Amino acid sequence: MASHDLVDSGKEDFDTKRRNALAEIDNAKFGWFHVRTIVVTGVGFFTDAYDLFAVNFVTVMLGYVYYSSSKNALPTNLELGIKISAQCGTFIGQLLFVISSEFANKKRRGAMIGSVFAMQGFGILAAAIMSTILLAAYKPNIKDDRNVNQATEDIAVVLGRKERATTIEEEDVVRVEAPTQSWQDFKAYFGKWENGKILLGTSLSWFLLDIAFYGIGLNNSVILSNIGYAKDPDPFKTLWNLSIGNILIAVLGTVPGYWFTVALVDVWGRKPIQLMGFGVLTVLFLVLGVAYKQILKTSTALFIVIFTLCQFFQNFGPNTTTFIIPGEVFPTRYRSTGHGISAASGKLGAIISQVGFLRLKDIGGKDAYVDKVIIIFAPIMFLGVLATLLIPETKNRSLEDLSNEKQVGFISGVHHKPTGNTTKEIEAKS
Numbered sequence: 386m387a388s389h390d391l392v393d394s395g396k397e398d399f400d401t402k403r404r405n406a407l408a409e410i411d412n413a414k415f416g417w418f419h420v421r422t423i424v425v426t427g428v429g430f431f432t433d434a435y436d437l438f439a440v441n442f443v444t445v446m447l448g449y450v451y452y453s454s455s456k457n458a459l460p461t462n463l464e465l466g467i468k469i470s471a472q473c474g475t476f477i478g479q480l481l482f483v484i485s486s487e488f489a490n491k492k493r494r495g496a497m498i499g500s501v502f503a504m505q506g507f508g509i510l511a512a513a514i515m516s517t518i519l520l521a522a523y524k525p526n527i528k529d530d531r532n533v534n535q536a537t538e539d540i541a542v543v544l545g546r547k548e549r550a551t552t553i554e555e556e557d558v559v560r561v562e563a564p565t566q567s568w569q570d571f572k573a574y575f576g577k578w579e580n581g582k583i584l585l586g587t588s589l590s591w592f593l594l595d596i597a598f599y600g601i602g603l604n605n606s607v608i609l610s611n612i613g614y615a616k617d618p619d620p621f622k623t624l625w626n627l628s629i630g631n632i633l634i635a636v637l638g639t640v641p642g643y644w645f646t647v648a649l650v651d652v653w654g655r656k657p658i659q660l661m662g663f664g665v666l667t668v669l670f671l672v673l674g675v676a677y678k679q680i681l682k683t684s685t686a687l688f689i690v691i692f693t694l695c696q697f698f699q700n701f702g703p704n705t706t707t708f709i710i711p712g713e714v715f716p717t718r719y720r721s722t723g724h725g726i727s728a729a730s731g732k733l734g735a736i737i738s739q740v741g742f743l744r745l746k747d748i749g750g751k752d753a754y755v756d757k758v759i760i761i762f763a764p765i766m767f768l769g770v771l772a773t774l775l776i777p778e779t780k781n782r783s784l785e786d787l788s789n790e791k792q793v794g795f796i797s798g799v800h801h802k803p804t805g806n807t808t809k810e811i812e813a814k815s
Contacts, residue, residue: 426501434508435515440468441606442516445627449620457620461743468603469739472732496647502708503643506700509602510640513631520625566718574719580789583714584723586775590659591707591731593769597666597762598699600738604746605631611752612681612688630689638693642700654780655706656773662702663769666762669695674760703769707731713779716788 444464448457459467575581601608609630610616616623646658673680673691680688707727715723741758748754779787 428504431504431508431511434505435512436508437471438509438602439512439516440471440603441631442512442624442627444468445606445624449624461747465739465743468743469736472599472735472739496651498709498712499643499647499650499705502705503640503647506635506640506643510632510635513628513635517625517628517632520621520628524621566722571719571722574716577789582775583777584726586772587707587711587714587723587727588730589772590663590703590769590776591711591727592734593765593772594663594699594703594707595731595734596738596741596765597670598704599735600742600758600762601695601699603735603739604742605634607742607746607752608692608755611755612685614685614689633689634693634696638696639700642697642702643705645697645701646705650706650709651780654778655710656776656778658701659703659706659710659773659776660770662698662704662706663766663773665698666695666702667764667766667770669698670759670763670766674756674758674763677756677759703773710776710779713782713784714777714787716790717784720784 444459444467447467448455448459452459458464575584606627609627610623614626614630650658669691673688673695680691711724711727712720741761745758746752746755748757777787
């Protein structure tokens with residue numbers, strides 16, 4: 386069923402009522418409810434990105450404070466542990482992910498989901514801005530003769546959690562029989578190649594993308610230092626240039642990339658944007674890696690421009706679409722599960738990228754292998770092109786159509802049952 390039309394029938398049946406309800410969502414005008422949903426869910430992505438990408442500045446600062454005797458650099462194992470610790474947590478958390486595609490109309494669903502995800506760009510930008518503000522505020526206190534005794538003491542914070550039970554009073558309940566989530570049903574649904582290949586495609590494309598996205602994104606400080614932009618005997622100048630450099634990359638590349646996707650995703654489509662992004666990134670990483678030293682000899686500004694283009698096409702490309710597509714292509718009972726598996730695959734890629742980047746970059750000397758690591762990202766992006774071919778285009782298609790399930794007779798076995806004061810009901814939907 387490619388679309389929903391309101392059904393007007395004298396004979397009431399629950400298939401008809403279900404289609405009418407879904408049609409109202411698919412055809413609803415974009416309004417305040419949708420804006421509120423974007424803002425509320427987007428705040429989570431803003432804070433998540435701030436937390437994950439602030440590590441770019443934190444690791445450099447920790448090097449100055451605690452390891453002044455080791456050329457102001459954290460030991461590799463410690464830096465790796467700091468950078469992947471949050472990724473390990475999000476890897477687990479993604480498996481319990483909840484998404485907002487259920488509330489989006491068909492016409493603007495991609496833009497709405499993309500807008501939520503685009504808040505990640507503002508979180509990345511906010512981390513760089515906050516670093517700049519703190520540096521400006523504490524400039525007199527940033528000296529070259531630091532030692533560990535001058536650092537602030539670590540503070541352990543214990544967070545409590547309290548749950549509250551809710552009593553729901555209902556007079557009667559309509560129960561319906563519909564496919565529900567279970568291990569057997571999961572195997573039966575995804576055991577079909579037409580469904581399984583989609584989960585494979587969304588998981589692989591997100592996994593491959595995050596190898597490069599976090600390999601580059603969490604190591605901006607390494608790259609900016611390596612090209613000489615954020616490398617100075619004065620620690621303040623180093624940290625200041627690092628912060629300004631990240632602001633420029635975010636403003637010129639990262640943030641615009643997200644919103645280009647939001648503007649075009651419901652016009653051009655998800656799959657074309659993802660294919661284009663992976664394709665362009667393959668070329669850019671190849672050029673940046675192969676001609677790394679030649680570009681730096683020509684112009685540091687040219688290097689930053691190409692590097693910024695990489696950030697732009699990651700976000701006007703697979704970084705945003707790999708988030709949108711899994712929120713649409715699976716039936717409701719597996720939408721969060723499928724999205725969570727795909728997202729967790731991405732975080733696994735992020736963890737692998739940090740281990741690989743930090744282990745490889747110093748082969749032959751400090752940061753001597755960075756150009757080769759960037760070259761490695763090129764074939765990985767090409768594999769992303771191939772993985773995307775497994776995914777269907779979701780533009781202007783209803784969630785029910787994308788589920789690959791027969792919708793007529795989807796609901797059966799209807800009966801009424803009165804309830805008591807405390808009732809928990811689960812409404813099943815495709």
